[in-house]
Amino acid sequence: xxxxxxxxxxxxxxxxxxxxxxxxxxxxxxxxxxxxxxxxxxxxxxxxxxxxxxxxxxxxxxxxxxxxxxxxxxxxxxxxxxxxxxxxxxxxxxxxxxxxxxxxxxxxxxxxxxxxxxxxxxxxxxxxxxxxxxx
Amino acid sequence: xxxxxxxxxxxxxxxxxxxxxxxxxxxxxxxxxxxxxxxxxxxxxxxxxxxxxxxxxxxxxxxxxxxxxxxxxxxxxxxxxxxxxxxxxxxxxxxxxxxxxxxxxxxxxxxxxxxxxxxxxxxxxxxxxxxxxxxxxxxxxxxxxxxxxxxxxxxxxxxxxxxxxxxxxxxxxxxxxxxxxxxxxxxxxxxxxxxxxxxxxxxxxxxxxxxxxxxxxxxxxxxxxxxxxxxxxxxxxxxxxxxxxxxxxxxxxxxxxxxxxxxxxxxxxxxxxxxxxxxxxxxxxxxxxxxxxxxxxxxxxxxxxxxxxxxxxxxxxxxxxxxx
Ligand SMILES: Nc1nc2c(ncn2[C@@H]2O[C@H](COP(=O)(O)OP(=O)(O)OP(=O)(O)O)[C@@H](O)[C@H]2O)c(=O)[nH]1
Ligand SMILES: [Mg+2]
Numbered sequence: 001x002x003x004x005x006x007x008x009x010x011x012x013x014x015x016x017x018x019x020x021x022x023x024x025x026x027x028x029x030x031x032x033x034x035x036x037x038x039x040x041x042x043x044x045x046x047x048x049x050x051x052x053x054x055x056x057x058x059x060x061x062x063x064x065x066x067x068x069x070x071x072x073x074x075x076x077x078x079x080x081x082x083x084x085x086x087x088x089x090x091x092x093x094x095x096x097x098x099x100x101x102x103x104x105x106x107x108x109x110x111x112x113x114x115x116x117x118x119x120x121x122x123x124x125x126x127x128x129x130x131x132x133x134x135x
Numbered sequence: 136x137x138x139x140x141x142x143x144x145x146x147x148x149x150x151x152x153x154x155x156x157x158x159x160x161x162x163x164x165x166x167x168x169x170x171x172x173x174x175x176x177x178x179x180x181x182x183x184x185x186x187x188x189x190x191x192x193x194x195x196x197x198x199x200x201x202x203x204x205x206x207x208x209x210x211x212x213x214x215x216x217x218x219x220x221x222x223x224x225x226x227x228x229x230x231x232x233x234x235x236x237x238x239x240x241x242x243x244x245x246x247x248x249x250x251x252x253x254x255x256x257x258x259x260x261x262x263x264x265x266x267x268x269x270x271x272x273x274x275x276x277x278x279x280x281x282x283x284x285x286x287x288x289x290x291x292x293x294x295x296x297x298x299x300x301x302x303x304x305x306x307x308x309x310x311x312x313x314x315x316x317x318x319x320x321x322x323x324x325x326x327x328x329x330x331x332x333x334x335x336x337x338x339x340x341x342x343x344x345x346x347x348x349x350x351x352x353x354x355x356x357x358x359x360x361x362x363x364x365x366x367x368x369x370x371x372x373x374x375x376x377x378x379x380x381x382x383x384x385x386x387x388x389x390x391x392x393x394x395x396x397x398x399x400x401x402x403x404x405x406x407x408x409x410x411x412x413x414x415x416x417x418x419x420x421x422x423x424x425x426x427x428x429x430x431x432x433x434x435x436x437x438x439x440x441x442x443x444x445x446x447x448x449x450x451x452x453x454x455x456x457x458x459x
Binding site for chain 2: 003004006025026028029030031032033034035036037038039042045046049050052053054055082083084085086134135
């Protein structure tokens with residue numbers, strides 16, 4: 001039996017809005033995925049610990065506060081320290097194009113800006129997991 | 136692409152308490168991977184030391200918050216605590232939102248605590264098997280106490296709680312019906328009753344009602360060596376947790392050192408065997424019947440037989456023998 005894709009949705013940083021993340025969580029559940037939500041204001045350390053404990057296929061980090069260029073390097077460093085190299089990392093939220101390019105160069109698999117339609121989120125995540133293969 | 140780490144290698148790292156290995160092996164157990172079976176068998180041989188506590192109760196009764204506070208308390212006593220939090224899958228999509236963890240955020244930076252969220256996957260998903268495999272993995276990984284949170288709504292979920300050494304049933308004030316546990320038929324599985332949210336003034340009423348129900352007697356199963364306590368707690372203030380931990384410790388002693396405790400362990404093992412065998416049968420049947428089923432369905436549509444006889448024939452054809 002095929003296992004549902006496991007996703008951790010995390011909010012890092014100071015902004016206190018999680019409506020968007022909650023909508024995404026429901027979309028992913030309705031597409032048959034298992035979704036864990038971290039809650040607001042998480043640190044990169046907390047997010048990475050949770051993602052490893054939960055053994056998620058995908059870690060989705062949503063940010064609105066413009067801290068992406070400091071947050072993602074920390075996340076990659078923490079994952080690397082723990083020897084995790086098969087987790088799919090996705091960013092979401094609002095950010096300038098330059099940052100998108102920078103994040104992808106860092107190893108973020110996909111950046112989905114705030115106006116990404118639900119169907120596109122689902123198909124992108126499904127594709128990334130298929131491309132990764134068995135783990 | 137990254138290397139596939141064989142389950143045998145993961146099992147070795149589980150024994151060293153490595154979180155990544157524990158987490159990955161639980162995923163493979165959940166998926167029912169054949170490749171993981173030998174590794175799980177090896178870990179089973181090392182497991183059996185942990186105290187397994189089931190926590191159940193109606194939705195919103197405060198289970199996750201209780202688990203969080205309980206785990207923090209147990210940590211100060213030096214125990215490593217594993218938590219398995221089970222939430223229902225959507226019957227429509229098969230997906231889920233696993234929301235228990237968000238109540239346990241205080242615990243995430245503590246390496247002595249491991250939290251895993253699991254979805255029920257519906258009746259066919261083998262949740263019971265996967266949960267107990269996860270318990271063994273954590274047990275072999277050095278976790279002293281393993282807490283399983285299940286929502287007391289479905290049969291399977293309640294059975295998971297029942298398959299623990301100690302079962303705690305949580306009731307709460309202010310959820311409408313004063314003693315909600317009755318409805319779900321959960322009262323009789325409790326080794327310890329907890330009324331949560333006792334920082335609220337209406338909790339006293341729930342405590343009184345629950346105690347009254349229990350003195351009527353009909354709802355407690357026979358427990359020769361154990362008086363089921365009714366404890367009021369507040370996860371916000373921490374009140375009642377000393378009493379709760381004391382009750383859990385005393386119940387564990389009963390479970391380990393009495394004949395009734397031994398009988399219960401045998402019953403739990405029987406439940407586990409039955410669930411595992413059920414899964415094996417389902418898998419075998421699904422594999423063996425997949426090519427045959429469409430033809431049988433055609434015949435049923437043409438009324439060449441009734442559902443019962445055709446199903447019987449399908450089972451016989453799949454397994455290669457008649458049901459006596
Ligand atoms: N006043 C008070 N509220 C509490 C306490 N514990 C939990 N709550 C509240 O009760 C609600 C449900 O708490 P949870 O811990 O999520 O309950 P649960 O039983 O795990 O819920 P499900 O997993 O959804 O079934 C939340 O709003 C909590 O803040 C407590 O000790 N006192
Ligand atoms: Mg909960």
